[in-house]
Amino acid sequence: xxxxxxxxxxxxxxxxxxxxxxxxxxxxxxxxxxxxxxxxxxxxxxxxxxxxxxxxxxxxxxxxxxxxxxxxxxxxxxxxxxxxxxxxxxxxxxxxxxxxxxxxxxxxxxxxxxxxxxxxxxxxxxxxxxxxxxxxxxxxxxxxxxxxxxxxxxxxxxxxxxxxxxxxxxxxxxxxxxxxxxxxxxxxxxxxxxxxxxxxxxxxxxxxxxxxxxxxxxxxxxxxxxxxxxxxxxxxxxxxxxxxxxxxxxxxxxxxxxxxxxxxxxxxxxxxxxxxxxxxxxxxxxxxxxxxxxxxxxxxxxxxxxxxxxxxxxxxxxxxxxxxxxxxxxxxxxxxxxxxxxxxxxxxxxxxxxxxxxxxxxxxxxxxxxxxxxxxxxxxxxxxxxxxxxxxxxxxxxxxxxxxxxxxxxxxxxxxxxxxxxxxxxxxxxxxxxxxxxxxxxxxxxxxxxxxxxxxxxxxxxxxxxxxxxxxxxxxxxxxxxxxxxxxxxxxxxxxxxxxxxxxxxxxxxxxxxxxxxxxxxxxxxxxxxxxxxxxxxxxxxxxxxxxxxxxxxxxxxxxxxxxxxxxxxxxxxxxxxxxxxxxxxxxxxxxxxxxxxxxxxxxxxxxxxxxxxxxxxxxxxxxxxx
Amino acid sequence: xxxxxxxxxxxxxxxxxxxxxxxxxxxxxxxxxxxxxxxxxxxxxxxxxxxxxxxxxxxxxxxxxxxxxxxxxxxxxxxxxxxxxxxxxxxxxxxxxxxxxxxxxxxxxxxxxxxxxxxxxxxxxxxxxxxxxxxxxxxxxxxxxxxxxxxxxxxxxxxxxxxxxxxxxxxxxxxxxxxxxxxxxxxxxxxxxxxxxxxxxxxxxxxxxxxxxxxxxxxxxxxxxxxxxxxxxxxxxxxxxxxxxxxxxxxxxxxxxxxxxxxxxxxxxxxxxxxxxxxxxxxxxxxxxxxxxxxxxxxxxxxxxxxxxxxxxxxxxxxxxxxxxxxxxxxxxxxxxxxxxxxxxxxxxxxxxxxxxxxxxxxxxxx
Numbered sequence: 004x005x006x007x008x009x010x011x012x013x014x015x016x017x018x019x020x021x022x023x024x025x026x027x028x029x030x031x032x033x034x035x036x037x038x039x040x041x042x043x044x045x046x047x048x049x050x051x052x053x054x055x056x057x058x059x060x061x062x063x064x065x066x067x068x069x070x071x072x073x074x075x076x077x078x079x080x081x082x083x084x085x086x087x088x089x090x091x092x093x094x095x096x097x098x099x100x101x102x103x104x105x106x107x108x109x110x111x112x113x114x115x116x117x118x119x120x121x122x123x124x125x126x127x128x129x130x131x132x133x134x135x136x137x138x139x140x141x142x143x144x145x146x147x148x149x150x151x152x153x154x155x156x157x158x159x160x161x162x163x164x165x166x167x168x169x170x171x172x173x174x175x176x177x178x179x180x181x182x183x184x185x186x187x188x189x190x191x192x193x194x195x196x197x198x199x200x201x202x203x204x205x206x207x208x209x210x211x212x213x214x215x216x217x218x219x220x221x222x223x224x225x226x227x228x229x230x231x232x233x234x235x236x237x238x239x240x241x242x243x244x245x246x247x248x249x250x251x252x253x254x255x256x257x258x259x260x261x262x263x264x265x266x267x268x269x270x271x272x273x274x275x276x277x278x279x280x281x282x283x284x285x286x287x288x289x290x291x292x293x294x295x296x297x298x299x300x301x302x303x304x305x306x307x308x309x310x311x312x313x314x315x316x317x318x319x320x321x322x323x324x325x326x327x328x329x330x331x332x333x334x335x336x337x338x339x340x341x342x343x344x345x346x347x348x349x350x351x352x353x354x355x356x357x358x359x360x361x362x363x364x365x366x367x368x369x370x371x372x373x374x375x376x377x378x379x380x381x382x383x384x385x386x387x388x389x390x391x392x393x394x395x396x397x398x399x400x401x402x403x404x405x406x407x408x409x410x411x412x413x414x415x416x417x418x419x420x421x422x423x424x425x426x427x428x429x430x431x432x433x434x435x436x437x438x439x440x441x442x443x444x445x446x447x448x449x450x451x452x453x454x455x456x457x458x459x460x461x462x463x464x465x466x467x468x469x470x471x472x473x474x475x476x477x478x479x480x481x482x483x484x485x486x487x488x489x490x491x492x493x494x495x496x497x498x499x500x501x502x503x504x505x506x507x508x509x510x511x512x513x514x515x516x517x518x519x520x521x522x523x524x525x526x527x528x529x530x531x532x533x534x535x536x537x538x539x540x541x542x543x544x545x546x547x548x549x550x551x552x553x554x555x556x557x558x559x560x561x562x563x564x565x566x567x568x569x570x571x572x573x574x575x576x577x578x579x580x581x582x583x584x585x586x587x588x589x590x591x592x593x594x595x596x597x598x599x600x601x602x603x604x605x606x607x608x609x610x611x612x613x614x615x616x617x618x619x620x621x622x623x624x625x626x627x628x629x630x
Numbered sequence: 631x632x633x634x635x636x637x638x639x640x641x642x643x644x645x646x647x648x649x650x651x652x653x654x655x656x657x658x659x660x661x662x663x664x665x666x667x668x669x670x671x672x673x674x675x676x677x678x679x680x681x682x683x684x685x686x687x688x689x690x691x692x693x694x695x696x697x698x699x700x701x702x703x704x705x706x707x708x709x710x711x712x713x714x715x716x717x718x719x720x721x722x723x724x725x726x727x728x729x730x731x732x733x734x735x736x737x738x739x740x741x742x743x744x745x746x747x748x749x750x751x752x753x754x755x756x757x758x759x760x761x762x763x764x765x766x767x768x769x770x771x772x773x774x775x776x777x778x779x780x781x782x783x784x785x786x787x788x789x790x791x792x793x794x795x796x797x798x799x800x801x802x803x804x805x806x807x808x809x810x811x812x813x814x815x816x817x818x819x820x821x822x823x824x825x826x827x828x829x830x831x832x833x834x835x836x837x838x839x840x841x842x843x844x845x846x847x848x849x850x851x852x853x854x855x856x857x858x859x860x861x862x863x864x865x866x867x868x869x870x871x872x873x874x875x876x877x878x879x880x881x882x883x884x885x886x887x888x889x890x891x892x893x894x895x896x897x898x899x900x901x902x903x904x905x906x907x908x909x910x911x912x913x914x915x916x917x918x919x920x921x922x923x924x925x926x927x928x929x930x931x932x933x934x935x936x937x938x939x940x941x942x943x944x945x946x947x948x949x950x951x952x953x954x955x956x957x958x959x960x961x962x963x964x965x966x967x968x969x970x971x972x973x974x975x976x977x978x979x980x981x982x983x984x985x986x987x988x989x990x991x992x993x994x995x996x997x
Binding site: 021061 | 783802808866868879880898902913914917924925930948956989
């Protein structure tokens with residue numbers, strides 16, 4: 004090393020010292036290297052030994068995603084297999100807001116390739132407010148194949164937007180069944196809480212929809228099915244790479260209704276432009292054959308969240324299409340109450356069928372003159388004539404003699420004033436007036452004078468068409484009462500096993516058959532020679548009915564009700580109850596046509612068309628009535 | 631014939647250090663193995679990397695055969711060219727990803743900061759060697775100035791990672807040249823004191839990276855994502871690893887840049903603590919051999935250059951592994967000899983070539 008130096012002695016020493024110092028410095032750096040590598044080792048030890056299980060869990064959580072597989076919702080068919088609610092597969096365009104930079108820009112961008120209406124935007128905005136931002140929400144539903152193709156081409160431009168093939172619920176019968184079949188809709192926060200309380204929330208992971216109204220809601224447990232689970236390995240983009248395990252979902256059960264879709268259609272159309280409700284029941288089973296509330300609405304609007312404009316149109320309409328008139332609307336029964344009053348008279352022994360009273364056209368009570376609605380007094384009236392000709396005076400007197408509380412106790416037997424327990428929710432109880440009821444409701448005592456108008460189905464009386472139909476069916480069935488039910492049976496789609504709904508009678512009323520016979524004969528007389536005779540003229544079957552007219556506003560004493568002078572929404576409601584055939588009834592029904600005047604004029608023709616179809620298979624030549 | 635073969639053998643291996651080559655080849659083999667897994671079993675990248683390695687080994691052989699004193703002559707021109715190019719970048723450079731790092735030269739683009747990685751230690755070694763007889767504080771100050779000029783230019787691009795690495799390389803030279811401990815400790819204290827003033831001078835993204843290191847979960851989908859996912863990969867590897875080609879973090883795409891800067895995460899996930907220890911030992915083996923060569927280098931120039939190369943290699947390895955395992959901020963530093971990429975391979979092997987040259991040209995210098 005030193006050979007090159009001129010002055011070896013000094014240079015060597017100097018160079019040796021230099022080299023020594025250099026090597027010490029190098030050793031220092033070597034120590035530095037070892038220290039830092041030691042640090043790395045400690046870090047590895049910490050991560051890979053001490054914290055290993057933690058990071059292992061994180062890696063697994065990264066890797067495995069448990070995906071729920073929503074089951075197919077059961078379908079709903081009528082008694083003949085006509086489809087009322089089914090599923091079909093289509094594409095939706097869904098946005099996950101949390102994955103987006105700008106929601107507005109994305110939607111604007113999408114609208115460049117796929118039609119997105121202002122209505123879609125409004126609907127989306129409403130959904131957005133109701134949900135969490137990491138949920139994927141549909142901006143457009145039911146995309147055409149062409150639209151899907153166009154989106155697929157531009158897909159890369161829209162991270163966070165996905166086209167998904169999904170099953171859609173559809174109600175092919177539209178507004179006719181809106182109140183009875185009901186509809187599903189996106190699960191809201193309240194329903195999530197409810198599901199959580201019931202311990203059913205786990206089964207709804209992966210479900211976006213839940214039954215909201217009608218049998219869709221009340222049979223939710225049967226329709227929904229059991230959610231399946233798929234464990235998949237996902238990559239960092241969340242895409243499934245492969246399936247690790249899979250528990251298939253179990254489809255929901257199908258519902259077969261008692262309803263007859265064609266009958267429902269005949270009934271719905273028979274109302275024409277009128278608002279109203281009709282409930283038809285098979286008296287032998289309590290099965291609901293038709294359940295009409297008119298106007299209805301298109302339930303398909305609600306499935307993916309209704310847009311605010313359509314909602315306010317429906318909600319603000321004076322025709323109240325969202326009100327289920329058949330089971331949540333209550334009306335005074337009017338004269339249709341009279342057959343039940345007659346039964347009460349016989350039950351309590353206040354009248355014999357032959358007992359005759361004099362009808363002068365009015366009834367005086369406590370200085371108040373209760374008028375009969377007919378212009379000409381009936382004269383001598385027995386029970387048969389009281390029903391056939393619909394005498395008010397007969398029932399004014401009877402009610403007055405019976406007293407409100409015995410009357411109420413008897414009417415309660417027929418289900419008046421209490422919920423029938425029909426298998427859809429939202430049922431109204433109605434009002435069966437009694438001293439007790441008035442005290443609870445108004446903290447006032449009952450005045451005897453108030454009993455009088457109750458006798459002709461006016462006053463505080465207020466019942467749902469469903470209650471009226473159920474009571475009529477009970478008369479038709481000689482006192483054997485069933486709980487009205489819409490669903491006939493639930494069908495397990497795998498085992499084909501059928502579970503019948505409500506096959507047992509609810510109760511049997513302790514009313515003598517001969518008493519029923521008197522009233523039934525009188526009701527048959529109504530359609531033969533009484534107030535319903537004209538409408539049922541030439542019917543090839545026998546039927547037993549009763550017309551009714553329910554006042555909407557009170558008429559002052561001494562004044563006369565003139566229809567043309569009264570605003571339409573204050574005109575009388577037209578009611579009709581009937582069962583047929585009279586001797587061996589297979590159908591019992593109640594009709595109300597709102598603000599349509601005398602029962603024989605509007606409600607009875609609806610009933611005639613329904614019976615003609617049900618008993619004869621005859622379709623009405625001209626549908627619809629006049630206002 | 632045997633004589634000719636022996637001569638050929640001598641010609642090829644004459645300036646190759648067998649021990650160092652052994653370590654390098656082992657690391658390269660490991661790199662290929664991990665790369666195969668990181669690229670999901672695709673041989674395209676692996677064969678590309680194999681080509682890179684052959685080229686790098688060729689460059690290594692070439693530099694092993696260049697006597698150190700030739701390099702000494704290259705030091706000043708190379709440094710001046712480097713600085714000129716850096717100024718060129720600052721004036722005419724292309725902006726890529728918000729940083730001005732590339733310069734168009736005829737048909738291709740170059741990143742002059744890469745050149746500086748070798749030019750600066752060379753320059754400093756040459757400078758100290760020239761003034762070997764009488765090293766004063768003044769010389770160290772001039773050396774510091776030589777260091778600061780390119781570093782400032784690179785930091786301005788901005789490329790803080792490279793700037794810091796070049797600074798480290800320069801500092802190693804100055805340290806090895808014998809800067810007194812008193813000055814070192816004074817500078818250290820001054821450096822610590824100036825930290826609060828440096829903070830505002832940093833770019834937003836640089837500050838973000840440092841903050842992310844302190845708390846990666848603060849921005850799990852942004853800058854923290856790399857660190858979180860690579861830490862999970864390392865941690866979930868455990869003692870023995872998930873097995874080659876079986877890393878879930880790797881194969882499900884959770885590790886970003888997994889063939890390049892973050893390839894260590896793949897390795898650690900699949901080979902575990904045991905594999906990590908083996909890799910550290912392998913790196914130590916290479917560093918150790920390089921240090922032995924450094925310690926035995928004949929001239930100050932050779933010693934300083936060898937030391938700088940050795941410790942730069944170490945620094946790259948440490949910074950990369952530290953970054954992947956979450957103790958250092960994310961800077962774009964590949965894991966030497968393992969990460970995919972030709973540039974890094976060639977420059978690392980070039981350094982090793984110089985080391986081998988220094989080791990095998992001693993006798994020539996002596997005679």
